[in-house]
Amino acid sequence: MQKAKTTKRSRIRMMTWSLLFIVMSAMILPTVSYVFNSDTAYAQVQNNENQRSNFWRAVKDGNVGYSAVSGEESGVFINQSGQNWREMRSGWLQEIGGWTIMGSLIAIALFYLVRGRLKLQAARSGKMVPRWKFWERIMHWYTAILFVVLAITGLSMLFGRTVLIPLLGSKGFALWANLSINVHNIVGPLFSIGVFAMLLFWAKNNIPNGTDLKWFASGGGIIGNSHPSAGKANGGEKVWYWIVIFVGLIAVCGSGFALIGWLAQLGLGDTTRLTMQNMHQIHAVAAVVWIVVFFGHAYIGTVGTEGALEGMTTGQVSVEWAKEHHDLWYDEVKHQQQSEQIPNSADAKTSVS
Numbered sequence: 001m002q003k004a005k006t007t008k009r010s011r012i013r014m015m016t017w018s019l020l021f022i023v024m025s026a027m028i029l030p031t032v033s034y035v036f037n038s039d040t041a042y043a044q045v046q047n048n049e050n051q052r053s054n055f056w057r058a059v060k061d062g063n064v065g066y067s068a069v070s071g072e073e074s075g076v077f078i079n080q081s082g083q084n085w086r087e088m089r090s091g092w093l094q095e096i097g098g099w100t101i102m103g104s105l106i107a108i109a110l111f112y113l114v115r116g117r118l119k120l121q122a123a124r125s126g127k128m129v130p131r132w133k134f135w136e137r138i139m140h141w142y143t144a145i146l147f148v149v150l151a152i153t154g155l156s157m158l159f160g161r162t163v164l165i166p167l168l169g170s171k172g173f174a175l176w177a178n179l180s181i182n183v184h185n186i187v188g189p190l191f192s193i194g195v196f197a198m199l200l201f202w203a204k205n206n207i208p209n210g211t212d213l214k215w216f217a218s219g220g221g222i223i224g225n226s227h228p229s230a231g232k233a234n235g236g237e238k239v240w241y242w243i244v245i246f247v248g249l250i251a252v253c254g255s256g257f258a259l260i261g262w263l264a265q266l267g268l269g270d271t272t273r274l275t276m277q278n279m280h281q282i283h284a285v286a287a288v289v290w291i292v293v294f295f296g297h298a299y300i301g302t303v304g305t306e307g308a309l310e311g312m313t314t315g316q317v318s319v320e321w322a323k324e325h326h327d328l329w330y331d332e333v334k335h336q337q338q339s340e341q342i343p344n345s346a347d348a349k350t351s352v353s
Contacts, residue, residue: 088281094159097288101155104292108299118222118305120320128316129333136201137312143194149187151291153180158284185260192253199245205233206241211328221325222300232329240297243290251286255279 212235218228307321
């Protein structure tokens with residue numbers, strides 16, 4: 001009996017020392033090389049001679065090797081540019097873009113609280129002046145509505161992981177993101193038709209001139225109580241128009257066509273990873289700029305200025321609004337109406353005599 005207890009204790013002792021030996025060996029053996037050749041080992045670390053580190057460093061740098069797969073970038077095992085693009089998209093692009101959008105909305109709200117609505121100084125007489133034709137209003141609202149749809153879906157894809165996942169959950173956001181990207185890709189080309197129509201039909205009203213400089217120097221009627229002279233489009237409206245054309249049509253729509261592959265099909269560019277990443281950056285940055293300026297345009301054209309929205313809803317504006325905000329255009333309209341009435345008056349006198 002005593003012998004059995006002794007044997008059991010011996011086994012436990014052997015197992016304990018064996019485990020301790022394994023643990024100590026695991027800790028000591030990796031340092032043996034430093035004992036025999038410490039200088040070489042140190043130089044190896046300092047010169048980054050570790051073969052596995054070199055291998056993954058080459059992979060991350062995008063070095064080209066051999067691949068049996070054909071096609072673009074087939075020889076690159078892992079393209080690190082994708083990770084760099086992802087860090088940019090989830091980093092400064094979201095941060096700066098988000099603060100820019102929020103800052104513009106806060107600035108508009110503060111301006112409204114301080115300045116209030118720009119009301120007409122003269123009492124309304126009930127007389128109206130035709131300003132926008134029916135087809136022009138259709139073109140405007142067609143483009144404006146599609147712009148809002150694209151802004152909502154585009155911002156959902158850009159900020160969705162940060163803003164919408166906490167609200168909708170992962171599954172809910174996945175469904176919304178899938179719907180957003182499909183709607184965005186379908187509505188985008190339709191939207192570009194409206195912007196191109198604006199380029200064709202409204203360019204003549206938005207040619208800059210010396211009157212615009214005076215309009216800006218006077219604060220555009222927003223700062224102070226003066227009403228600087230303006231034609232059918234004032235300086236601010238002309239700036240908005242050319243932002244729509246250059247930022248919207250060229251940068252946003254152009255990069256959008258590249259992202260869905262249409263430009264490549266026409267022989268303009270390609271669909272490589274680098275091209276898609278660059279087009280996405282242009283698309284996102286230009287879209288944020290466009291949205292921010294749109295906020296200001298929408299504010300001035302609705303709650304910011306009394307009587308401005310009537311032009312795009314009924315097609316007519318009050319005589320008082322026309323005189324205060326677009327006096328040069330009102331003089332042209334009045335002169336044209338008088339010219340059309342003169343022949344009729346002469347015929348009447350002739351017939352009477």
